[in-house]
Amino acid sequence: MASIGIISLGGRNSEEGDFPSGIAFHLITASKIDFLWESKDRIWQVQLAKDHELVVAKSRERYALEPLLAAGLSEIQKCLDIAAVKKLDIMVLDHPETNHIALFERNDETVIQHFTMESFPIAMKVSIEIRDKNGNIKQAIPEPALNWTWAFRYYRLSQASHDVFEAYRNLFLSLEALLNGIYPKQQSEQEKKWLRNALSKISDKMDISQYTPSGEKDPVAYQLENQYERIRCRLFHAKFPDALLPQEEPSLADVTAAYGALLRLWRKIAEVFYQVTSPGGFLTSYAFKMLMDKEFSSPLSLQFTEDDSVPGDDDMQVSPRGLATYEFEKTEYLSETKPSIVSWREETRVRDSHNNLFIHRICSLVNNTLLNVDFIRNGLSIKGVDVFQTYQNMRLLNTDYPKTTF
Numbered sequence: 001m002a003s004i005g006i007i008s009l010g011g012r013n014s015e016e017g018d019f020p021s022g023i024a025f026h027l028i029t030a031s032k033i034d035f036l037w038e039s040k041d042r043i044w045q046v047q048l049a050k051d052h053e054l055v056v057a058k059s060r061e062r063y064a065l066e067p068l069l070a071a072g073l074s075e076i077q078k079c080l081d082i083a084a085v086k087k088l089d090i091m092v093l094d095h096p097e098t099n100h101i102a103l104f105e106r107n108d109e110t111v112i113q114h115f116t117m118e119s120f121p122i123a124m125k126v127s128i129e130i131r132d133k134n135g136n137i138k139q140a141i142p143e144p145a146l147n148w149t150w151a152f153r154y155y156r157l158s159q160a161s162h163d164v165f166e167a168y169r170n171l172f173l174s175l176e177a178l179l180n181g182i183y184p185k186q187q188s189e190q191e192k193k194w195l196r197n198a199l200s201k202i203s204d205k206m207d208i209s210q211y212t213p214s215g216e217k218d219p220v221a222y223q224l225e226n227q228y229e230r231i232r233c234r235l236f237h238a239k240f241p242d243a244l245l246p247q248e249e250p251s252l253a254d255v256t257a258a259y260g261a262l263l264r265l266w267r268k269i270a271e272v273f274y275q276v277t278s279p280g281g282f283l284t285s286y287a288f289k290m291l292m293d294k295e296f297s298s299p300l301s302l303q304f305t306e307d308d309s310v311p312g313d314d315d316m317q318v319s320p321r322g323l324a325t326y327e328f329e330k331t332e333y334l335s336e337t338k339p340s341i342v343s344w345r346e347e348t349r350v351r352d353s354h355n356n357l358f359i360h361r362i363c364s365l366v367n368n369t370l371l372n373v374d375f376i377r378n379g380l381s382i383k384g385v386d387v388f389q390t391y392q393n394m395r396l397l398n399t400d401y402p403k404t405t406f
Contacts, residue, residue: 001381001383001384002022002103002112002380002381002383003380003381004056004101004376004378004381005049005379006049006052006378007047007049007052007054007056008022008058009022009058009112010058010059011110011112011383011385018060019059019060020062020063020103020105020110021058021059021061021063021068021072021103021104022056022057022058022102023056023057023069023073023076023100023102023103024054024055024056024057024100024101024102025055025073025076025094025096025099025100026053026054026094026095027053027055027092027094028091028094029091030051030053031048031049031050031052031055031089032050033050033088033089034049034050035047035048035079035083035088037078037082039075039078043060043061044057044058044059044072044075045057045058046075046076046078046079048083052378053378054101055076055079055080055091057075057076057079059071059072062105063104063105064104064105064106065104065111069100069102072102073093073252077093080092080093095406096252097117097252097256098116098117098393099117100115101113101114101376101380102115103385110386110387111347111385111386111387111388112380112385112388112389113389113390114362114376114380114388114389114390114391115390115391115392115393116374116390116391116392117341117394117395118372118374118392118393119394119397119405120288120292120395120396121399122282122283122288122396122397122398122399123398123399123400146276147275149177149181149274150177151174151175151181151270151274152174153174154170154171154173154174154177155170155174158171159402162406164255164256164259164405164406165235167259167406168231168232168255168258168259169235169236171263171266172227172231172235175265175266178266178269178270178273179195179198179269181273182198182273183197183198183201185198192224192228195228196224199220199223199224200220202269203220205272205273206268206269206272208220211223211261211264211265211268227258227261227262230254231255231258235255256406259404260404263404267402282400282401283398285336285339285396288340288396289335289336292335292336292342293335293342296333296335296342296366298366298367299366299368300331300333300344300365300366301327301364301365302328302331302344302346302362302364302365302390302392303318303325303326303327303328303362303363303365304318304326304328304361304362304363304390305319305323305324305325305326305359305360305361305363306359306379307319307320307321307323307360307361308360309321310377315370318365318370319361326348326353326354326357327348328347328348328388328390329346329347329348329349330346330347331344331345331346332345332346337393340395340396341394341395341396342393343391344364344392345390346390347387347388347389347390348387348388349386349387349388350382350383350385350386350387350388354382354383354388355382355383355384356383357381357382358379358380358381359376359379359380359381360375360377360379361374362376374390
């Protein structure tokens with residue numbers, strides 16, 4: 001059976017019974033308790049182990065990867081809710097959309113996938129120098145004083161948040177405050193109708209089609225459907241079936257993407273109507289893709305090891321302690337898979353020599369130079385599976401632009 005530390009992930013020869021599917025997500029802090037929770041239908045088991053950084057959900061049903069991610073995350077969240085209500089501990093997942101370890105079915109084979117997302121921070125400073133016709137530097141015109149509006153309070157709370165759901169709620173409140181200052185809502189005006197009228201009003205002075213997918217014929221209708229109806233209304237209600245539970249899939253990725261789009265719209269409205277200066281320079285998604293494509297044009301390889309050395313800035317080797325290393329057999333650089341994200345994946349068939357390993361470090365090397373190290377503190381056993389796969393992603397992070405990830 002596959003396992004993370006002392007927690008079984010499922011697979012063949014599972015001591016707890018037949019669990020062909022399993023999923024593990026990272027906690028913000030290691031669990032302080034041992035706790036086993038079973039769903040009412042007895043299909044799912046969720047397990048926490050003291051001092052373990054991952055929580056595991058196992059299913060008695062066979063899942064493909066995508067359905068497993070959604071169903072497993074939902075069951076894990078229920079378990080954490082129960083633990084909180086029972087006063088056992090308050091635990092929160094650490095960006096489940098960016099890290100997981102999954103055991104699933106693919107073409108009658110059992111696959112274990114290690115998935116991770118790393119950020120690639122880039123800072124760009126932009127300055128403008130104005131000269132007269134003789135080449136002399138002209139004194140820059142000072143920026144006008146910025147007048148406070150209540151929209152700024154919601155914006156600050158949004159950017160200060162550590163949870164994308166809370167951040168989105170505050171940013172949408174800030175958008176409503178901005179729009180109300182431009183086109184005040186009438187007492188008898190319905191919320192959706194007012195929002196449509198306000199967005200139509202601002203479109204006279206700015207092109208909001210820039211903040212919708214290309215080819216979208218009605219940008220106002222797009223914002224109403226994709227921001228207001230699909231995200232805002234569901235996040236502002238707690239009664240089912242319309243509610244959107246915090247940290248549930250697939251909405252977690254949806255809300256993260258919607259936040260970035262809403263932030264760009266908010267900044268432009270604030271710039272045009274409230275004299276808020278635009279953020280500093282940033283690297284475009286296309287430029288990031290070209291940069292990464294050039295980096296990965298050199299030979300790429302991935303290796304794993306039992307070495308439990310904690311990664312550091314001075315890491316130069318896959319195994320600093322000189323332990324055995326194992327290379328993935330199939331390596332593929334996928335280039336841009338989503339805007340501002342490039343990906344690469346590798347897999348290998350699990351051999352007898354792998355069955356007794358507890359893997360701690362999974363490393364990417366470009367031209368034999370260490371690029372990154374993903375660390376599994378409690379160790380991963382891939383015993384009882386057919387294929388071991390790692391799917392790695394690098395995400396552009398413009399550090400001088402307002403925060404879009406949480």
